[in-house]
Amino acid sequence: MDSSSHAHPGSELTEMELRVRALETLLVEKGYVDPAALDALVETYEHRVGPRNGARVVARAWADPAFREWLLRDATAAIGADETFGFRGRQGEHLVALENTPCVHNVVVCTLCSCYPWPVLGLPPVWYKSAPYRSRAVIDPRGVLAEFGVTLPADTEIRVWDSTAEIRYMVVPMRPAGTDGWTEERLAALVTRDSMIGTGLARPPAGFEEGGR
Amino acid sequence: MNGAQDLGGMMGFGPIDPEADEPPFHADWERRAFAVTLAMGFTGRWNIDMARQARERLDPARYLSSSYYEIWLEGLVRLMLERGLVTREELAAGRSLAPALEGVAALPAAGVAAALGRGGPTKRAATSPARFAPGDAVRTRVIHPQHHTRLPRYLRGKAGRIVAVHGVHVFPDSSAQGAGESPQWLYCVRFEADELWGPDTTASSICADCWESYLETPGP
Structure with a gap:
């Protein structure tokens, strides 16, 4: 909270801000929540857990055939083990990795709510939780992909995964050509959040370098 | 329950509108x-x-x-x-x-x-053998419970095939009502898109996780 919003409550705060602030005050007074714990929860998902986690997992799968095999066989163990990444826990208790190939393109959605693999991708973007995506991904995934600028060959099988249970899915996108011999760190920079949901592809190296980042 | 959360296959919500460099929170x-x-x-x-x-x-x-x-x-x-x-x-x-x-x-x-x-792992120890195995043909039941369920409307009464067995997991339909975990075998089921939507789809197949009581063996 910045000091200006304390100085002029009501004049600057929206109705939702006032309502949530009142709720938090009440719950702290009751002793049901610890405000420092709330700070820690926000800090975790705003700054520490996000799609860079998943990008590291994908980069290792591209670079290390034994890890790829483990990931596709038991993603929960391969991603969560202390000796690999230790990405585990809430909304990633049971993970499955889906590998894209020239024949099969996987897309993940949760039509019923917003199930998403938090330990590897962080919190879902607004569009993933929204009615347009949740309604259309299962019936018109090619139309959805077109809105993300992705067009796949007509004979590519589009396989949509509706997250109806506590199994959380992440996509392993295809490794871009022209990346032979790259380090995992360099490879990870090509892995976008959307490529791990299935609404995007990994960045090609040339475009990536032209973009300068 | 057949509420507004069950969005699969609905139409008319407009474009998806992804935001570039979206922050985790907007306010x-x-x-x-x-x-x-x-x-x-x-x-x-x-x-x-x-x-x-x-x-x-x-x-x-x-x-x-x-x-x-x-x-x-x-x-x-x-x-x-x-x-x-x-x-x-x-x-x-x-x-x-x-x-x-x-x-x-x-x-x-x-x-x-x-x-x-x-976190909150939902996998539990098995106390009975799984009824289905990968490759088995199944059909989802036609149910419309008043309470929480994880079988979306567009997947009810549909033919599919078991592609994976996830083990035994807490059954949400029971758990949501405070009626206990009642764990059941959980399967990944693949449905061909034309079984769900006829010709009006650009999907090839849909995979969804289904608890054993959502499934039956298809009739002859």
């Missing part, structure tokens, strides 16, 4: 709403299935016109009121007007990392 109230919802969940007064059911019980018009964290807040308030943790008067006043419910322990800041790391 400070979203940060606090997210954290308060998680923290109250850690008090153990309800489970994740009850939380989902509370959100789904929102009036459909309200559900579809609310932002995601507004829906979370509505669900949270409903759960707290139902369990006597707070009163409407206290919510309106924004302060405590009565003693707190006894035995409710706040998650301490020092416990956040461990609590998130533990």
